[in-house]
Amino acid sequence: MATTASYGLGEFTFPRGWFMVAxxxxxxxxxxxxxxLGRDLVLYRGQSGRAVLxxxxxxxxxxxFAAPQSDEAAAKRIEGDAIRCPYHAWRxxxxxxxxxxxxxDGPIPHAARVRAYPVEERFGCIFVWHDTEEGAPDYDLPSxxxxxxxxxxxxEYDDLGAIAVHPQEIIDNLGDTQHFGPxxxxxxxxxxxxxxxxxxxxxxxxxxxxxxVGDSVMDVDAFYTGPGILVARYAGTTDAVQIVLHTPxxxxxxxxxxxxxxxxxxxxxxxxxxxxxxxxxxVGLAAFSQDFEIWRTKEAAITILRLPTDGPFHRSRxxxxxxxxxxxxxxxxxxxxxxxxxxxxxAPHPSAQVAAE
Ligand code: FES
Ligand SMILES: [Fe+2]
Numbered sequence: 186m187a188t189t190a191s192y193g194l195g196e197f198t199f200p201r202g203w204f205m206v207a208x209x210x211x212x213x214x215x216x217x218x219x220x221x222l223g224r225d226l227v228l229y230r231g232q233s234g235r236a237v238l239x240x241x242x243x244x245x246x247x248x249x250f251a252a253p254q255s256d257e258a259a260a261k262r263i264e265g266d267a268i269r270c271p272y273h274a275w276r277x278x279x280x281x282x283x284x285x286x287x288x289x290d291g292p293i294p295h296a297a298r299v300r301a302y303p304v305e306e307r308f309g310c311i312f313v314w315h316d317t318e319e320g321a322p323d324y325d326l327p328s329x330x331x332x333x334x335x336x337x338x339x340x341e342y343d344d345l346g347a348i349a350v351h352p353q354e355i356i357d358n359l360g361d362t363q364h365f366g367p368x369x370x371x372x373x374x375x376x377x378x379x380x381x382x383x384x385x386x387x388x389x390x391x392x393x394x395x396x397x398v399g400d401s402v403m404d405v406d407a408f409y410t411g412p413g414i415l416v417a418r419y420a421g422t423t424d425a426v427q428i429v430l431h432t433p434x435x436x437x438x439x440x441x442x443x444x445x446x447x448x449x450x451x452x453x454x455x456x457x458x459x460x461x462x463x464x465x466x467x468v469g470l471a472a473f474s475q476d477f478e479i480w481r482t483k484e485a486a487i488t489i490l491r492l493p494t495d496g497p498f499h500r501s502r503x504x505x506x507x508x509x510x511x512x513x514x515x516x517x518x519x520x521x522x523x524x525x526x527x528x529x530x531x532a533p534h535p536s537a538q539v540a541a542e
Contacts, residue, residue: 186349186436186437186438187351187437187485187487188351188436188437189351189436189437189509191351191437191485191487192351192353192485192487192502194353194505194506194509195506195508195509195510196509196510196511197317197508197509197510198223198317198436199222199223199315199317199433199436200315200352200412200413200433200505200508200509201315201316201317201318201320201412201508201509201512202314202315202316202324202383202411202412202413202508203305203312203313203314203315203322203324203326203410203411203413203414204221204222204312204313204315204412204413204414204430204432204433205310205311205312205413205414205430205431205432205442206219206221206226206228206238206311206312206313206432207219207228207310207311208309208310208311208341208342208344208442209236209306209309209310209311210309210341211228211311212228212229212230212236212311213230214230214256214259214260214263215229215251215256215259215260216228216229216250216251216259216262216263216268217229217251218241218249218251219238219241220434220435221313221432221433221434221440222313222315222432222433222434223433223434223435223436224240224241225240225241225242225249226238226239226240226241226302227239227240227241227249227250227251227268228311229251229263229268230263231263231265231266231267231279232263232264232265232266233265233266235266235279235304236304236306236311237266237268237279237301237304238301238302238304238311238313239268239277239279239281239299239300239301239302240281240299240300242299243270243272243275243277243299244283244296244297244298244299245270245272245273245275245297246272246273248270248271248272248273249271250268250270250271250277252271252272254271258271259271262274264276266278266279267279267284267285273286273287273288274286274287275287275297277298277299279301280301281298281299281300281301282297282298283297283298302314302315303321303322305326307326307329307332308329308332308428309332309339309342309444310342310430310442312326312414316512318511318512320512323512324382324383324410324411325410326410326414327408327410327414327416329416329426329428331426331446331448332446335453335454336448336449336452336454337426337446337447337448337449338446338447338448338449338454338458338459338462339444339445339446339447339462339466340444340445340462340463340466341444342428342430342442342443342444343442343443343444343470344442345441345442345443345477346440346441347434347438347439347440347441348438348439348441348477348480348481349437349438349481350437350438350439350480350481350483350485351433351436351437351439351485352412352413352431352433352439353502353505354480354483354485354486355431355439355441355480356385356409356412356501356502356505357486357489357498357501357502358387358476359378359385359386359387359409359501359504360378360387360495360496360497360498360500360501360526360528361495361496361498362376362494362495362496362528362531363494363495363496364476364479365389365391368475368476368479369393369472369475370393371389371391371392371393372391372392373389373390373391373531374390374391374392374402374532375388375389375390375391375531375532375533375534375535376388376389376390376391376496376527376528376531376532376533376534377525377526377527377528377533377534377537378496378497378500378501378525378526378528379524379525379526380500380501380504380519380522380523380524380526381523382519382523383410383411383507383519384408384409384410385408385409385501385504386406386407386408386409387405387407387408388404388405388406388407388533388534388537389404389405389407390402390403390404390405390534391403393421393472396419396421396422396423396465396468396469396472397421397422398422401421401422402421403419403420403421403422404419404420404421405417405418405419405420406418406420407427411508412505412508413430413431413432414428414430415428415429415430415431416428417429423447423448423461423465424447424448425445425446425447425448425465425469426445426446426447427443427444427445427469427473428442428443428444428445428446429441429442429443429473430442430443430444441477443469443470443473445465445466445469445470446462447461447462447465447466449461449462493529494528494529494530494531495528496528497526497528500521500522500524500526501522503518503521503522504518504519504522506518507519507522525537
């Protein structure tokens with residue numbers, strides 16, 4: 186299995202950034218065991234509604250905080266925003282510190298704590314801030330105003346599961362100009378790739394076999410905010426927002442989710458708009474699956490036999506390295522990746538001022 190070291194990405198096995206760990210609907214009244222970013226974790230919703238993510242093993246005798254129990258017993262272990270361990274009922278706050286032991290009145294040892302992770306819940310997803318250096322978040326999650334707009338309709342996120350592919354192969358998509366025809370049946374009219382700090386953006390326009398009608402041009406603005414969150418806005422036959430979230434589960438194994446929103450034509454939205462949304466969700470998922478099936482079955486491209494007319498893979502790989510190295514050096518990678526990059530032989534976005542490389 187190709188790992189972070191295989192690609193020579195940097196010092197850290199897992200990248201720095203915001204990553205989805207679960208859908209909001211995945212947690213109810215009982216704590217959930219997760220395996221993400223090479224760690225065993227417990228995720229639960231405190232009684233205030235807040236989502237809490239902790240390392241899974243109790244510092245007392247290493248019980249798993251989400252060890253299987255009846256739902257009733259498990260739900261009772263959540264007190265306020267704290268959780269009790271199932272084994273001897275030590276209680277840990279959302280900051281990971283033990284604040285109560287039912288059978289001990291003395292001072293609680295300093296070591297009675299677990300790592301607690303910064304968590305944000307946005308647009309139906311629970312995100313963790315992961316940083317090997319344990320620093321605070323240095324960028325914000327993307328905003329998605331469509332999520333709260335009643336004109337925009339949505340279905341559930343698809344949980345596509347984990348595949349044995351390193352996320353590097355998914356990030357390569359950012360500069361991949363020449364897969365649009367063979368994989369998506371898309372006739373590209375323009376395409377470019379832009380890097381700006383932690384943002385990696387792909388702009389494309391063209392006909393599309395399944396997502397656009399006839400010869401109409403569908404404009405797609407697809408951008409990563411950090412290494413794991415892709416938001417793609419589609420304008421054309423149907424206005425849509427596609428969300429693809431990927432999170433390293435193990436080194437070389439990646440978990441993927443997919444979501445899609447469409448803008449209703451009528452105000453307020455009608456049953457017909459809901460049907461259009463459902464149909465377009467399926468079409469969007471099918472189009473995404475065309476990429477997904479390639480990733481799922483491919484061998485690792487540790488190096489790419491890149492042609493000048495392929496697209497700026499070298500820039501996207503440099504951009505991606507910023508997340509695998511100490512924050513103090515991220516700017517070096519950004520400086521080498523930043524800018525608008527066109528592909529030889531393909532027009533850039535009409536607004537772009539670039540030289541093909
Ligand atoms: S193992 Fe958690 S309280 Fe004992
Ligand atoms: Fe694709």
